[in-house]
Amino acid sequence: MAATADVNGLKIFYRDTGAGEPLLLLHGFTGSGDDWQHVFPTPFEGYRVIAPDLRGHGRSTNPGGSFTFRESAQDIFGLLDRLGIDRVKAIGVSAGANTLLHMATQQPARVDALLHVSGTPRFPEPARAIMRTMTEEGRSPAEWAEMRGRHHHGDDQIRALWRHVREFADDRTDMNFSATTLAAITARTLIVHGDRDPFYPVELALELYRSIPGSALWVVPNGGHGPIFGEQAAPFVAAAAAFLKNK
Numbered sequence: 292m293a294a295t296a297d298v299n300g301l302k303i304f305y306r307d308t309g310a311g312e313p314l315l316l317l318h319g320f321t322g323s324g325d326d327w328q329h330v331f332p333t334p335f336e337g338y339r340v341i342a343p344d345l346r347g348h349g350r351s352t353n354p355g356g357s358f359t360f361r362e363s364a365q366d367i368f369g370l371l372d373r374l375g376i377d378r379v380k381a382i383g384v385s386a387g388a389n390t391l392l393h394m395a396t397q398q399p400a401r402v403d404a405l406l407h408v409s410g411t412p413r414f415p416e417p418a419r420a421i422m423r424t425m426t427e428e429g430r431s432p433a434e435w436a437e438m439r440g441r442h443h444h445g446d447d448q449i450r451a452l453w454r455h456v457r458e459f460a461d462d463r464t465d466m467n468f469s470a471t472t473l474a475a476i477t478a479r480t481l482i483v484h485g486d487r488d489p490f491y492p493v494e495l496a497l498e499l500y501r502s503i504p505g506s507a508l509w510v511v512p513n514g515g516h517g518p519i520f521g522e523q524a525a526p527f528v529a530a531a532a533a534f535l536k537n538k
Contacts, residue, residue, distance in 0.1 A: 295350070298369035299362075304350035305343035305370060313379045314338035314535070317367070317387025319409075319517055321452050323349030323441045330524050335532075341379070343370055345386065347451060350443045358455040359465040360386070364393035368401070377401060380535050381478075384408040384517050385490075392468055395476045402478040406531055409484060409517045411491040412468035412499060414459060418490040422460035425453045473502035480506040481534045483527070485514025507534075 292307045306324055314335060316327045324342035334340075346366050347353030367390060371379065380403050383391040388410025395402045414422070427450050438449045459466075480503045484496035493510055500508040509530065511518040519527040 296370050296373045298366050298373065300355065301346050301366060302352045303343055303346070303366060303370050305341060307339070307341055307374070309334050309336075309338055309340045311337040311339055313371075313376045314340050315367070315371075315379045315381040315383075316340060316342040317381065317383035317390050318342075318345065318348070319385035319387060320345075320456065321348070321438065321441075322386075325349065325441070329521075330519050331528060338380075338535075341370075341374065341376070343367065345390070347448060347455070349441060352444065353448075353451070356451060358458075359462075360389045361393050361465055363390040364397060367394060368398065371401070378403050380404040382406040382408065382531060383410065384519060385410060389466060392473075392476075395478050395480075396468070396472055399475055399477040402476075404535055405476075405478040405480045406534065407480060407482045407499065408519055408527075409488060409491065410499075411466065411495045412473065412502070413466050413495075414462060415491065415495065417492070419460040421490060422456050425456040427453055468502075470498075470502040473499065474504060476503045476506075479534075479537075481530075482506055482508045483511065483519070483530075484508070485511045485516060485518040487513055488516045490516050 294307065295302045295304050318324055318326045324344045327342050344351040345363050347358055378401050381391055388407045391405055391407060392410060395405055442448050482496050482499050484493055486493050496508060500506050511523065514523065
């Protein structure tokens with residue numbers, strides 16, 4: 292089922308499929324919930340899968356024009372409230388993983404298990420340098436076509452997403468998790484990180500591992516940013532299924 296929910300002054304689009312325990316899937320920045328079809332091409336058996344588009348992405352609106360991961364977490368809590376879901380298991384990649392860090396620290400009791408893929412406790416300088424280059428100037432027709440295929444509210448929506456990435460380059464507060472803050476997480480946590488991630492060096496994944504109580508760490512050899520697509524999808528799905536099933 293595809294639907295839209297009114298949350299925090301936004302219209303959040305989401306897909307709600309399957310039956311069983313609630314499983315939340317949060318996509319990466321400039322992506323959409325439909326990206327998960329490339330990871331899970333067949334239904335994830337035993338789960339009610341909730342896959343929203345984050346604010347301003349895909350078919351979701353963002354009339355206020357702001358984006359922080361703290362706000363994104365509040366949006367997702369609002370969506371879960373609308374759906375009558377109190378507690379979830381969750382998988383997030385990149386921006387989705389950053390959103391889940393806010394969720395799991397703001398309301399720890401609502402996140403039962405967490406797969407944190409290619410996220411970070413803060414933005415390192417190499418990532419900030421890349422973020423500052425995210426402009427619409429010089430984008431190829433193919434890049435525009437790809438973005439238009441994902442985002443359905445016109446070119447201004449796409450320009451806003453690239454603007455938000457540039458804004459992240461100067462952020463020092465939204466993504467600023469300390470060991471003390473991360474220690475509040477009670478969810479069973481598996482951190483998945485590529486050892487060739489150009490945005491977030493693997494040392495940051497190790498920092499998360501050392502800070503989140505009882506967490507596990509899987510460093511994907513030769514993995515880049517978001518090492519769960521293409522040839523890396525099948526091993527990720529197997530690991531995710533095993534992790535989510537264990538209590």
